Amino acid sequence: MNNPIHILVAEDDNDISQLLCSIIKKSGYIPQPAFSGTEALLYLRQRQWSMLLLDLMLPGMTGEELLLQIEGRDDMPVIVISAKGEPKTKVSVLRGGASDFITKPFDIEEVSARIDSQLHLYARIGQPAPPNVLKHKGLVLDRDTMTVTVNGTELNLTAREFEILGLLMSAPKKVFTKANLYERVWGENFYGDDNIINVHMSNLRGKLAKEAPECEFIETVWGMGYRLKA
Numbered sequence: 001m002n003n004p005i006h007i008l009v010a011e012d013d014n015d016i017s018q019l020l021c022s023i024i025k026k027s028g029y030i031p032q033p034a035f036s037g038t039e040a041l042l043y044l045r046q047r048q049w050s051m052l053l054l055d056l057m058l059p060g061m062t063g064e065e066l067l068l069q070i071e072g073r074d075d076m077p078v079i080v081i082s083a084k085g086e087p088k089t090k091v092s093v094l095r096g097g098a099s100d101f102i103t104k105p106f107d108i109e110e111v112s113a114r115i116d117s118q119l120h121l122y123a124r125i126g127q128p129a130p131p132n133v134l135k136h137k138g139l140v141l142d143r144d145t146m147t148v149t150v151n152g153t154e155l156n157l158t159a160r161e162f163e164i165l166g167l168l169m170s171a172p173k174k175v176f177t178k179a180n181l182y183e184r185v186w187g188e189n190f191y192g193d194d195n196i197i198n199v200h201m202s203n204l205r206g207k208l209a210k211e212a213p214e215c216e217f218i219e220t221v222w223g224m225g226y227r228l229k230a
Contacts, residue, residue, distance in 0.1 A: 001212050004028045004029075004030050005028075005051070005119065006031075006047070006049055006050050007024050007030065007050055007052070007053060007115070007156070008032050008040060008051070008052045008053070009024070009032065009033045009053045010034045010036075010053065010055055010058060010066065011033065011035070011055045012055065012058050012059055013055075014035075017033045019108070020081070020111070023108055023111055024039070025114065026112070026175060026224050027174065027177070028173060028174040029050070035059075036060035036061065037060045037061025037063065037065060038060035039060070040054075040058070040061075040065060040066060040190060041061060041070075048076075049076055050119065050122075051076060051077050051078070051079065051115065051119060052070075052076060052077075052078045053079050054066065054078055054079065054080050054081065054082075055080075055081060055082055055157065056080060056089070056093070057082065063080060064092070064093065064096065064118070067097050070097070071097055071179060077099040077100070077118040077119070077120075077121070078097060078098045078099050079098070079100045079102060079114060079115065079118060080093050080100070080101045081106060081111070082101070082102075082104060083103070083104040085101075094177070100116050100117075102157070103109065109178070109190060110179070110189075112179055113160035113177070113179040113182075113190055114184040116184070117182065117183060117184075118182050132144050134166065134169040134170060136172060138150055138151040138152075138212060138215065139165075139169070139217055141165060141166055141169055143166065146162065148165060150208060150211040151211070151212060156207070157204070158200075158203075161185075161200055161204040161207070162179065163184075163187055164181060164201065165204060166182055167181065167185060167225060168228050169228060170227065172226060172227070173227065173228075175224045175225050175226070175227045176227065177178055177224060177225040178190070178194045178225060180225065181225070182196070182197055200230060201218070201226065204218070205217075208225065210230060216229050217229055
């Protein structure tokens with residue numbers, strides 16, 4: 001069983017903090033708000049965190065000062081989310097240890113995609129690769145042979161369909177937004193055109209349903225995205 005992913009949210013604006021925590025929860029992670037730099041530092045000293053979302057203009061201790069306090073920690077990505085979007089500020093905080101920079105006002109899907117991207121990158125660096133053979137009900141995906149079978153019958157999937165299914169099967173309980181899927185499978189930034197995701201998902205579901213009409217493998221989570229059906 002995978003360890004839960006805890007993300008610290010250092011943001012003094014209550015509305016923005018709640019929005020960020022909501023984005024994190026929808027992605028299947030556990031958020032913890034902190035409303036000042038000093039409070040965030042206390043949390044950072046109490047336990048191990050998977051990620052820090054950091055506003056720069058914090059009371060008590062600024063985001064820049066907090067970055068200095070945690071300098072040298074290479075086990076945790078830090079995404080700065082700030083209205084201070086000048087190039088000089090971005091360069092300064094990225095050189096100061098931040099992994100990414102998002103300018104306010106931000107797009108919800110972009111924040112979700114960047115969180116996933118950074119977690120994925122750090123997981124690849126620090127943890128063993130996921131298993132090459134994934135199983136769910138009667139579904140078997142083998143990355144070594146690039147095959148998918150349903151109840152022993154091989155499916156003829158496109159490369160994109162294979163990667164979408166592999167991503168869903170790699171984290172069975174996680175809800176993947178359309179931005180998550182596009183960023184991870186296509187390797188490009190998502191700009192809101194979800195038609196390509198809809199088409200590939202429809203084709204994938206159709207092929208699964210043809211071989212196993214009695215079983216639904218992928219479910220739509222309304223307003224959020226897709227996940228494997230338990």
